[in-house]
Amino acid sequence: MLELRGLTRRFGDATAVDNLSLAVADGEMVAVLGRSGAGKSTLLNMINRLIDPSGGEILYGGRDIARLRGAELLAWRRQSAMIFQRFNLVGRLSVLTNVLTGRLNHPPRLPKLVGLFTDRERDIAIDALAALGMEDHALKRADQLSGGQQQRVAIARALVQEPRIMLADEPVASLDPVNAQAVMEALRRINRELGITVLCNLHSVPLAQAWCDRAIALSAGRLVYDGPVAGLDEPTLLGIYGSAAALSEAH
Numbered sequence: 356m357l358e359l360r361g362l363t364r365r366f367g368d369a370t371a372v373d374n375l376s377l378a379v380a381d382g383e384m385v386a387v388l389g390r391s392g393a394g395k396s397t398l399l400n401m402i403n404r405l406i407d408p409s410g411g412e413i414l415y416g417g418r419d420i421a422r423l424r425g426a427e428l429l430a431w432r433r434q435s436a437m438i439f440q441r442f443n444l445v446g447r448l449s450v451l452t453n454v455l456t457g458r459l460n461h462p463p464r465l466p467k468l469v470g471l472f473t474d475r476e477r478d479i480a481i482d483a484l485a486a487l488g489m490e491d492h493a494l495k496r497a498d499q500l501s502g503g504q505q506q507r508v509a510i511a512r513a514l515v516q517e518p519r520i521m522l523a524d525e526p527v528a529s530l531d532p533v534n535a536q537a538v539m540e541a542l543r544r545i546n547r548e549l550g551i552t553v554l555c556n557l558h559s560v561p562l563a564q565a566w567c568d569r570a571i572a573l574s575a576g577r578l579v580y581d582g583p584v585a586g587l588d589e590p591t592l593l594g595i596y597g598s599a600a601a602l603s604e605a606h
């Protein structure tokens with residue numbers, strides 16, 4: 356279980372995440388909603404420790420993640436894989452090689468730096484591509500794929516880290532509706548079939564309602580909703596987004 360207690364991040368005088376407390380059970384799929392600037396990215400970046408909290412605790416399995424250093428911090432980053440809006444694949448490399456780069460931080464590291472992956476690692480990478488319906492594309496150059504396919508490869512690259520949690524920051528924001536659905540479906544599948552906890556920042560309320568069980572919503576860094584996506588009725592959404600205009604942008 357992931358538990359946040361009084362989690363806070365300030366940037367100068369501004370408070371991006373403000374005294375946030377909540378728990379996420381293993382295997383949940385949670386949408387993180389809120390207007391632009393509400394603190395969603397800061398939240399995920401703190402969980403992965405790309406950003407250090409100003410205060411509060413991030414507990415996973417009873418350990419305070421906010422205090423990890425060195426090898427323990429690297430191990431945590433492997434366990435809590437991040438997905439970004441930009442897929443950051445290397446276009447001229449094959450899909451399979453891109454996925455294998457997700458293993459670079461797994462020991463032994465030296466052979467991998469010169470491109471030597473074991474057969475087992477190749478099997479893990481192929482399995483990850485298969486879990487995302489992408490195994491037939493393994494030998495193509497990454498830049499030959501559509502945006503949605505590239506994002507699924509990026510998710511496969513994250514999967515080979517063998518994470519417990521997937522932190523997805525606007526994973527479909529740059530995709531057309533068809534590709535956005537395919538990527539959300541892929542996240543849902545790895546959540547259900549592999550039991551990986553998914554926290555997913557989304558700009559689209561309908562996508563959250565279609566693919567997630569639970570939503571949490573932030574407004575100016577504060578938690579303003581935490582409950583089932585079915586509870587996101589019009590008055591609740593107006594409260595989260597502040598105005599009908601802001602809400603209509605989230606549809």
Ligand SMILES: Nc1ncnc2c1ncn2[C@@H]1O[C@H](COP(=O)(O)OP(=O)(O)OP(=O)(O)O)[C@@H](O)[C@H]1O
Nearest residue numbers: 366369370371389390391392393394395396397398
């Ligand atoms: N490195 C930084 N330095 C200063 N302020 C920052 C920094 N990162 C975030 N902020 C501020 O913190 C607040 C929350 O930003 P954050 O990016 O977490 O919001 P968000 O909900 O993810 O927004 P978006 O949906 O636009 O990505 C904003 O006011 C932002 O300007």
